[in-house]
Amino acid sequence: MSLVWEAVVIDAEDPASLGRWWAAALRWEVAADESFGVEIRPRREAGSRPALVFVPGSAKAGKNRLHLDFHASDQQAEVGRLLELGAQRADIGQGQVPWVVMRDPEGNEFCVLEPRG
Missing domain, CATH: 3.10.180.10 (2,3-Dihydroxybiphenyl 1,2-Dioxygenase, domain 1)
Structure with a gap:
């Protein structure tokens, strides 16, 4: 089992x-x-x-203890599409990184990663 x-x-x-x-x-x-x-x-x-x-x-309070990461073949196109759906960019202190931190409509953080090889 x-x-x-x-x-x-x-x-x-x-x-x-x-x-x-x-x-x-x-x-x-x-x-x-x-x-x-x-x-x-x-x-x-x-x-x-x-x-x-x-x-x-x-209601969500504070930073997520767990979040989802997604990779996309075209990171910027997907970020744009998600923004149009109602997501928001988020600054959680990540600094200069190759991924984009976002929030869904209820504030849950998730990341859109750069394309993977």
Whole structure:
């Protein structure tokens, strides 16, 4: 028997709205929209892991203890697209780095990394 990573669970003031925002941001699909929250997964494979699950929670306070990193083939184009969707650039004291720190509509930090070889 072993553990299999199923999902990252994120507290949200408005799970439905934030889940749909992340589905658009990642170009994923809403796999479940239930009373417990909203689950999103990659579109390509049914049951793809890990999912992101957004559940009711209190307002974010302070810096995230855990954040998501994403790489993009065109970092600046993706940053622009995310800004248009409602993300914001964030300064958390990172200084001069090759990634872009951003916040989702509820203030959760995430990073868009430079392209990977």
